[in-house]
Amino acid sequence: MSSGLPRRIIKETQRLMTEPVSGISAVPDEQNARYFHVHIAGPKDSPFEGGNFKLELFLPEDYPMAAPKVRFVTKIYHPNIDKLGRICLDILKDKWSPALQIRTVLLSIQALLSAPNPDDPLANDVAEQWKMNESKAIETAREWTRVHAH
Amino acid sequence: MAENVIQSLSKDFVHCDICREPYNEPKMLPCLHSFCIQCLEQWARNTHARPLSCPTCRRTVDLPSTGVNGLPNIFFLVSLMERLEEAKQISKQDKYCNCNICRNKIGTMFCVDCKMHICQDCKGTHNQLTRSNDHPMIPSENLSDESYLQEVISTQTPYCKVHKEEKVYCYYTQCSQLACQKCATVVHQGHQSLQ
Numbered sequence: 464m465s466s467g468l469p470r471r472i473i474k475e476t477q478r479l480m481t482e483p484v485s486g487i488s489a490v491p492d493e494q495n496a497r498y499f500h501v502h503i504a505g506p507k508d509s510p511f512e513g514g515n516f517k518l519e520l521f522l523p524e525d526y527p528m529a530a531p532k533v534r535f536v537t538k539i540y541h542p543n544i545d546k547l548g549r550i551c552l553d554i555l556k557d558k559w560s561p562a563l564q565i566r567t568v569l570l571s572i573q574a575l576l577s578a579p580n581p582d583d584p585l586a587n588d589v590a591e592q593w594k595m596n597e598s599k600a601i602e603t604a605r606e607w608t609r610v611h612a613h
Numbered sequence: 614m615a616e617n618v619i620q621s622l623s624k625d626f627v628h629c630d631i632c633r634e635p636y637n638e639p640k641m642l643p644c645l646h647s648f649c650i651q652c653l654e655q656w657a658r659n660t661h662a663r664p665l666s667c668p669t670c671r672r673t674v675d676l677p678s679t680g681v682n683g684l685p686n687i688f689f690l691v692s693l694m695e696r697l698e699e700a701k702q703i704s705k706q707d708k709y710c711n712c713n714i715c716r717n718k719i720g721t722m723f724c725v726d727c728k729m730h731i732c733q734d735c736k737g738t739h740n741q742l743t744r745s746n747d748h749p750m751i752p753s754e755n756l757s758d759e760s761y762l763q764e765v766i767s768t769q770t771p772y773c774k775v776h777k778e779e780k781v782y783c784y785y786t787q788c789s790q791l792a793c794q795k796c797a798t799v800v801h802q803g804h805q806s807l808q
């Protein structure tokens with residue numbers, strides 16, 4: 464079990480450091496190489512623009528056969544992210560595949576910020592608001608970004 | 614030129630998508646994606662409750678009665694090389710262009726299948742026009758990131774050379790050609806194939 468870090472994780476980590484994705488940083492914890500401190504910049508033209516969102520990502524023992532566990536630490540107003548920061552994203556659940564990587568997971572989360580999907584909600588009240596009055600929801604999301612995400 | 618292709622191939626593509634190492638005894642799935650035999654066996658064990666799906670494209674795999682071992686060995690890299698080139702071509706485009714549908718807003722995403730810039734408002738129109746919502750969309754800001762494009766494009770089934778709308782569905786071992794449903798019935802009748 465404690466046979467050190469699989470080569471794939473080492474390689475992924477190296478690549479994240481040497482070829483970072485624009486708007487995303489992922490740094491392994493000094494104590495635990497399976498735990499990453501992640502920051503995602505709110506995408507341009509989204510209500511999250513200008514925000515800097517902190518997330519945590521953990522690679523379970525059976526990664527990459529099982530999906531990483533990812534959660535927003537920064538509060539965010541988004542129909543697919545709940546109060547606890549849990550993310551409704553199929554690839555983190557039943558659509559996980561070992562061909563996906565930390566990098567692709569984070570890119571998908573970044574894309575989710577660009578394109579909230581209130582039809583597949585995790586935070587139901589937010590999704591309601593998003594469907595009832597989109598401009599108000601976007602305004603709230605902007606407000607939360609200003610207050611919490613810096 | 615050839616050397617460059619081979620270099621980038623060996624750097625990014627001649628590896629197993631699961632372990633990210635150069636292939637070790639690769640086996641090919643019916644969808645034409647290949648993995649090391651051990652990696653596939655591990656994934657098969659891990660998903661024992663569900664039908665086995667291809668890690669790259671997620672198609673369900675009917676394993677032969679002999680299991681992973683009975684899958685064919687890999688014997689070509691042609692379609693990977695083509696996709697590598699496709700990713701390169703796309704990454705040379707301007708990131709932000711007018712939406713190809715409404716022509717008056719700036720596109721925020723790019724459809725890899727249609728090769729179109731699409732704005733937020735026209736995404737629904739695109740899905741209606743193509744009667745599909747599974748075209749791979751790339752956020753415009755990532756358009757110049759070639760390795761990201763390679764990752765996205767390599768998970769797509771390639772299109773047929775002759776019938777540009779049709780996805781390839783089998784490989785003819787006898788004449789070493791990829792074919793879609795249409796050419797399969799016309800050109801390759803009776804030839805040996807892998808679905």
Ligand SMILES: [Zn+2]
Binds near residue numbers: 630634636652
């Ligand atoms: Zn492998």
Ligand SMILES: [Zn+2]
Binds near residue numbers: 644646668669670
């Ligand atoms: Zn596949």
Ligand SMILES: [Zn+2]
Binds near residue numbers: 713714731734735
């Ligand atoms: Zn448009």
Ligand SMILES: [Zn+2]
Binds near residue numbers: 724727748
């Ligand atoms: Zn399309």
Ligand SMILES: [Zn+2]
Binds near residue numbers: 773792795796
């Ligand atoms: Zn065809």
Ligand SMILES: [Zn+2]
Binds near residue numbers: 785788800801
């Ligand atoms: Zn033939």
